[in-house]
Amino acid sequence: MSPRTCFVGAALSAVAAALLVAGTVWAQPASPADSHAGHAGHGTAAPAASAAAADLADGEVRRIDREGRKLTLRHGEIRSLSMPPMTMVFQVADPAFLDRVKVGDKVRFRADQKDGAYRVTDLQPAP
Numbered sequence: 812m813s814p815r816t817c818f819v820g821a822a823l824s825a826v827a828a829a830l831l832v833a834g835t836v837w838a839q840p841a842s843p844a845d846s847h848a849g850h851a852g853h854g855t856a857a858p859a860a861s862a863a864a865a866d867l868a869d870g871e872v873r874r875i876d877r878e879g880r881k882l883t884l885r886h887g888e889i890r891s892l893s894m895p896p897m898t899m900v901f902q903v904a905d906p907a908f909l910d911r912v913k914v915g916d917k918v919r920f921r922a923d924q925k926d927g928a929y930r931v932t933d934l935q936p937a938p
């Protein structure tokens with residue numbers, strides 16, 4: 812009686828072990844596939860989001876030149892222009908931008924390069 816019970820117990824634990832192994836084997840291909848899908852999702856979502864965010868650079872207003880229609884900004888990286896953080900003078904596409912901000916304001920802005928000069932094409936208060 813006792814050996815038989817033992818055998819059944821061993822058989823059960825063998826089955827359990829097999830299921831455990833099977834479960835592991837089953838789980839193995841599933842989780843890389845899942846994380847892959849997760850990465851793929853990130854891969855499509857992140858560039859779109861960062862492309863939109865990359866357009867807008869961070870800046871802080873250092874100087875406003877209304878007559879010259881210029882704005883001095885200390886800015887973070889401007890990816891669209893491949894420009895590292897620095898303080899520099901920008902022309903503004905619309906002089907009205909200069910009325911929206913004051914020295915010391917944190918802003919988000921878009922800039923392009925036209926005829927060798929850098930120009931702010933969009934300016935908004937930083938969120």
Ligand SMILES: [Cu+2]
Binds near residue numbers: 886895896897898899
């Ligand atoms: Cu710059």
